[in-house]
Amino acid sequence: MERKQFKFVAMMLFFPILQFLIFYVYINASSFVLAFTNIEGKFTLDNFKEVLSELKEPSRMNLMNSLIRSVITWAGNLFIVFPVCILFSYALYKKVKGANIFRVLFYMPGMIGSVVMTTMYRYMLDGVLLDVFYKWGWVSKEIYQSGFFYGDVSFKSVFIYGMWIGVGSHLVVLTGALTRIPEEVLESAKLDGVGFFREFFQIALPLIWPTVSTLIIYQLGIIFTADSGTYLLTGVWNDRASTGNYYLFNYVYEMTNSGNMNGAYYPATVGVIITVLTVPFVLIVRHFLEKHTDSVEY
Amino acid sequence: MKKITKKVIAVLMTTVFVLGSAVGVTGCSKKTNVSNEETTLNIRAFSAGWGVEYIKALAASFQAAYAKEGYKVNIVSADSGLSGDTVINELLLGDGNNIDMYFTSDITTGKMVFYSEAEGLDMIAADLSEFYESKPIKADGTEEDITIREKLRDGYEKYMTYYGDVEKYNGKQYCFPTKSSPNGLIVNKALLETYGLEVPKTTDELINCFQVISAKTEETGVYPTAWAGYNAAGYWQSMTEVWVPQYSGMEAYDKYLTMEYSEDPSEGWKVYEDPAWVENLKVQEVLLNLDYAPPKTLSMDHTTAQHLFMKGEAVFMTNGAWLQMEMSANYKEEAGNMTMIATPVISALGVKLGLDGKGGADTKKCDTVLSQIVGLLDEGKAAEEIISAVAVQNGVAVTVEQVEAIREARLIYTDQGVKEVVVLNAFSEKLDIAKLFLRFIASDDGGQIMYDYCHAYPACKPLTQLDTTANKSAFADSTYAIAMREGAQFIFRRSDGDRALLNFAFWNKYPAIQKSIAESRGKLTAEKIMEAEIEYAKKTWPEKVKALGE
Numbered sequence: 061m062e063r064k065q066f067k068f069v070a071m072m073l074f075f076p077i078l079q080f081l082i083f084y085v086y087i088n089a090s091s092f093v094l095a096f097t098n099i100e101g102k103f104t105l106d107n108f109k110e111v112l113s114e115l116k117e118p119s120r121m122n123l124m125n126s127l128i129r130s131v132i133t134w135a136g137n138l139f140i141v142f143p144v145c146i147l148f149s150y151a152l153y154k155k156v157k158g159a160n161i162f163r164v165l166f167y168m169p170g171m172i173g174s175v176v177m178t179t180m181y182r183y184m185l186d187g188v189l190l191d192v193f194y195k196w197g198w199v200s201k202e203i204y205q206s207g208f209f210y211g212d213v214s215f216k217s218v219f220i221y222g223m224w225i226g227v228g229s230h231l232v233v234l235t236g237a238l239t240r241i242p243e244e245v246l247e248s249a250k251l252d253g254v255g256f257f258r259e260f261f262q263i264a265l266p267l268i269w270p271t272v273s274t275l276i277i278y279q280l281g282i283i284f285t286a287d288s289g290t291y292l293l294t295g296v297w298n299d300r301a302s303t304g305n306y307y308l309f310n311y312v313y314e315m316t317n318s319g320n321m322n323g324a325y326y327p328a329t330v331g332v333i334i335t336v337l338t339v340p341f342v343l344i345v346r347h348f349l350e351k352h353t354d355s356v357e358y
Numbered sequence: 359m360k361k362i363t364k365k366v367i368a369v370l371m372t373t374v375f376v377l378g379s380a381v382g383v384t385g386c387s388k389k390t391n392v393s394n395e396e397t398t399l400n401i402r403a404f405s406a407g408w409g410v411e412y413i414k415a416l417a418a419s420f421q422a423a424y425a426k427e428g429y430k431v432n433i434v435s436a437d438s439g440l441s442g443d444t445v446i447n448e449l450l451l452g453d454g455n456n457i458d459m460y461f462t463s464d465i466t467t468g469k470m471v472f473y474s475e476a477e478g479l480d481m482i483a484a485d486l487s488e489f490y491e492s493k494p495i496k497a498d499g500t501e502e503d504i505t506i507r508e509k510l511r512d513g514y515e516k517y518m519t520y521y522g523d524v525e526k527y528n529g530k531q532y533c534f535p536t537k538s539s540p541n542g543l544i545v546n547k548a549l550l551e552t553y554g555l556e557v558p559k560t561t562d563e564l565i566n567c568f569q570v571i572s573a574k575t576e577e578t579g580v581y582p583t584a585w586a587g588y589n590a591a592g593y594w595q596s597m598t599e600v601w602v603p604q605y606s607g608m609e610a611y612d613k614y615l616t617m618e619y620s621e622d623p624s625e626g627w628k629v630y631e632d633p634a635w636v637e638n639l640k641v642q643e644v645l646l647n648l649d650y651a652p653p654k655t656l657s658m659d660h661t662t663a664q665h666l667f668m669k670g671e672a673v674f675m676t677n678g679a680w681l682q683m684e685m686s687a688n689y690k691e692e693a694g695n696m697t698m699i700a701t702p703v704i705s706a707l708g709v710k711l712g713l714d715g716k717g718g719a720d721t722k723k724c725d726t727v728l729s730q731i732v733g734l735l736d737e738g739k740a741a742e743e744i745i746s747a748v749a750v751q752n753g754v755a756v757t758v759e760q761v762e763a764i765r766e767a768r769l770i771y772t773d774q775g776v777k778e779v780v781v782l783n784a785f786s787e788k789l790d791i792a793k794l795f796l797r798f799i800a801s802d803d804g805g806q807i808m809y810d811y812c813h814a815y816p817a818c819k820p821l822t823q824l825d826t827t828a829n830k831s832a833f834a835d836s837t838y839a840i841a842m843r844e845g846a847q848f849i850f851r852r853s854d855g856d857r858a859l860l861n862f863a864f865w866n867k868y869p870a871i872q873k874s875i876a877e878s879r880g881k882l883t884a885e886k887i888m889e890a891e892i893e894y895a896k897k898t899w900p901e902k903v904k905a906l907g908e
Contacts, residue, residue: 119866119867119894119898120863120866120867120869121869182657186654186657186658190653190654191653194653202879204653204654205648205649205651205653205654205655205656206587206648206654206655206656206657206877207587207653207654207655207656207657207658208657209588209656209657210587210588210656210657210873210877211656211877214657294588294657295587295588295589296589296870297869297870297873298870314863314869315861
């Protein structure tokens with residue numbers, strides 16, 4: 061490599077690597093150490109015992125339910141949002157009527173900050189919609205008094221938000237993959253009289269499958285921490301909407317808010333356990349996907 | 359040609375990347391307008407309900423007073439993200455931090471010492487102990503007659519002082535408070551009067567107000583109260599906690615804060631056994647009835663709740679002295695009409711004291727007598743006068759001890775003023791100028807600016823009457839009247855002692871207690887809550903103490 065090229069590459073990589081070292085390597089190493097440390101800085105396994113005890117018999121916010129809700133959120137994203145996202149990407153790629161407008165609309169949530177989006181959603185749902193629903197007798201007095209973001213209904217409200225906002229999430233990657241499909245293949249299919257959906261399921265989808273499987277593997281990593289803006293939508297301490305991510309955030313938030321300076325051991329341990337549970341799952345599914353997926357070249 | 363194009367693109371990309379990174383890095387620091395002049399103080403300010411206009415006005419007056427010396431104040435940034443933790447992180451940069459002074463919130467001397475020690479640094483905030491012995495300096499450059507320590511409001515100093523294990527910092531001051539900031543129950547008096555109701559003096563009277571207002575809600579659209587479950591249910595907590603020391607005394611409340619029940623750390627959990635907590639929660643059980651608040655309360659945010667209160671759709675609201683300042687942009691007149699009232703005395707105290715003359719069997723009578731005594735205390739009557747008045751009106755013989763217990767209870771309120779403080783960077787080379795600025799803030803001239811610009815009274819008691827003609831604020835006056843009552847004592851929900859060391863939350867089984875009570879619609883009773891809290895504390899306390907190594 062020439063000296064100039066080397067300098068250029070080094071410069072381009074310096075910040076990402078530095079960021080990776082600080083915010084990934086250091087943070088994770090530090091969390092790992094904390095999980096095995098007690099308040100006196102000595103080695104202990106008590107933190108793990110505490111987490112197991114919380115899983116069995118929650119003393120405060122329910123960890124097990126939080127993890128289950130993350131899995132539900134993750135499943136919703138993978139099995140509902142993701143297929144819809146692929147279909148929409150294909151529709152945009154095929155330039156259906158109004159494709160350009162839809163493209164902007166789908167990208168919009170990604171461009172607008174999540175605080176703005178969640179605020180809009182909250183005001184929409186708890187605003188006129190709730191008034192109308194109550195007037196029409198669609199919701200109970202209890203929900204009318206509590207609003208859509210508190211109590212048992214709150215997780216449903218958060219889940220729907222996640223579904224709605226998630227549709228545009230993979231559009232860029234998927235439309236990018238679709239545009240790589242050779243025109244000739246689709247033209248030949250058209251000449252053979254292949255329709256929109258057959259072309260999608262039997263030609264386009266198999267051709268972009270490597271991208272799809274990569275995105276699936278990518279999503280597997282968040283199975284126990286998937287979250288759709290629970291904090292922004294429901295505020296602090298919502299035991300009925302909490303997810304794995306929210307659980308950890310809430311714990312640390314509350315800890316710092318109460319002026320405590322010593323309590324990061326427990327959330328660090330939860331993080332380590334989530335990692336231990338997630339890694340084999342990701343590896344197994346990856347192995348399965350790789351084994352049962354034909355490589356595509358064009 | 360192709361090669362040249364590639365090179366041009368590469369150069370362009372690199373330039374954009376480097377510039378982008380540089381802008382990003384400098385943008386993150388929010389310190390782009392830091393002044394390097396030796397006579398200019400660089401300040402970062404926390405901007406919330408109080409705004410920052412008062413700091414700008416203080417700075418302008420200070421600059422005018424020291425024009426000859428050329429001292430200037432540069433407000434580098436003002437935002438709501440400058441919490442105590444952020445300030446500590448910046449102070450830990452040591453001499454790499456070019457901010458000289460912080461106006462911040464939620465910072466404690468204990469926390470600053472803890473992190474200084476953890477990082478192996480000397481104390482990161484400047485020692486202000488000598489400054490407390492100096493005298494405030496007025497706008498004309500003359501000193502006032504008493505020291506800042508003497509001028510500071512009663513009870514504030516202990517929150518500015520370090521009391522802990524690191525001996526060299528013990529007893530020293532590292533923060534300086536700027537404002538008096540009571541919080542509690544605010545009432546729209548004019549609206550309350552339309553119901554023929556008076557300002558409640560006891561919790562039973564408060565409950566009665568809620569019931570009367572609520573009975574007409576369908577017709578009037580007005581609710582007894584507005585509060586925000588989404589992000590500000592805690593306002594109830596700070597108000598209702600007054601009922602605990604009202605019932606059991608300040609010492610009992612202090613034990614609850616620190617979890618230091620006795621000399622024996624293993625007994626810490628027993629603080630929850632104080633009956634004051636059940637009595638407190640019994641009142642909350644009633645007040646937090648969702649029929650008493652507008653629809654969607656549990657999902658409502660604080661700004662919306664304030665908006666409903668200002669619009670006259672609710673009669674009472676738990677809030678702070680900053681309400682007028684915070685809402686003045688849209689509700690200037692309405693905010694001025696609101697009044698903060700002294701926290702109604704918990705009616706259970708009347709029963710505990712047996713004010714009916716029958717050991718508390720007649721609770722209604724107890725409350726009638728309690729209300730009468732509170733009213734007479736508010737009028738400034740002496741114990742003897744009160745005793746004879748009660749005997750005449752209610753036919754009950756109360757004692758001096760009973761009257762004094764009620765007096766003590768009536769004078770307790772909550773104050774957040776000790777939370778909003780100024781901290782100086784110990785590594786700053788401009789500490790002398792910074793302290794001069796603080797001495798100006800502590801003066802009556804500084805206090806006048808505080809009143810004019812944020813409708814608040816200063817933390818240093820004015821030596822002369824503030825001029826309230828130009829910017830009269832009945833609301834600010836009502837908050838200050840509560841704080842300045844003879845013998846008034848405030849509570850502030852700090853976290854220290856064993857509670858902080860053990861990460862023991864205030865409410866463990868029901869952390870969002872107000873929301874839990876409201877949502878249960880009467881199912882979650884005071885007794886059930888306390889049973890659960892006591893059980894949790896009793897069960898987990900030994901392990902926690904063991905982990906602490908005690």
